[in-house]
Amino acid sequence: MPWRENVAEQHIKQAQALLNVKIDGDFGPQSLAALQRVVAQLDECMAQRDTVDDEAPTARTGSQELAAVNPTGFRLGKSSKNWLIGVHADLIKVVLRAEAITTIPFAVIEGVRTLERQKELFAQGASKTMNSRHLTGHAVDIAPLIDGKVSWHWPHYRELEPVIKRAAADVRVAVDWGGDWTSFKDGPHWELRRSVYP
Secondary structure (H helix, E strand, O other): OHHHHHHHHHHHHHHHHHHOOOOOOOOOHHHHHHHHHHHHHHHHHHHHHHOOOOOOOOEEEOOEEEOOOOOOOOOOOHHHHHHOOOOOHHHHHHHHHHHHHOOOOEEEEEOOOOHHHHHHHHHHOOOOOOOOHHHHOOEEEEEEEEOOEEOOOHHHHHHHHHHHHHHHHHOOOOEEEHHHOOOOOOOOEEEEOOOOOO
């Protein structure tokens, strides 16, 4: 059926945009190789997550002490893991380390964006730039979960902040938080530092 072919081709083109390969609607060797690289990166990061050093010291951040290993057994959900596809491997390391040490459940609510999605968010005023780090896989949006639901309550993002910053320090990855910005504060937004990751 022609309409099914059009839908499939559109999905392939979206996947190709996320994989940063030629967008032609044909899932050929180049697209397959790019997808295999992403899967290998995720596998590597997941393996690192599973070998978290139980002997790592605790760290005091503000008034909150964070345990070296997550005492709650929290694990990212499938949707969060799917949002990590195409994200820079170093940022994935930060998210997976945060998963291992957090006492606050969280979800990855956005990773790599298409240009169309960025235009939509820009038009809505939800983004102030068309040069988002999400377009290149250098940013993720992370939200705290309260009773299993995403919270938009600003203090919950402040509670999650030291967890993500500690995770970044643990894996030696420079990140910046949208909540530290002065003009347009963006609580969910975490990105690789531009000076280190141009």
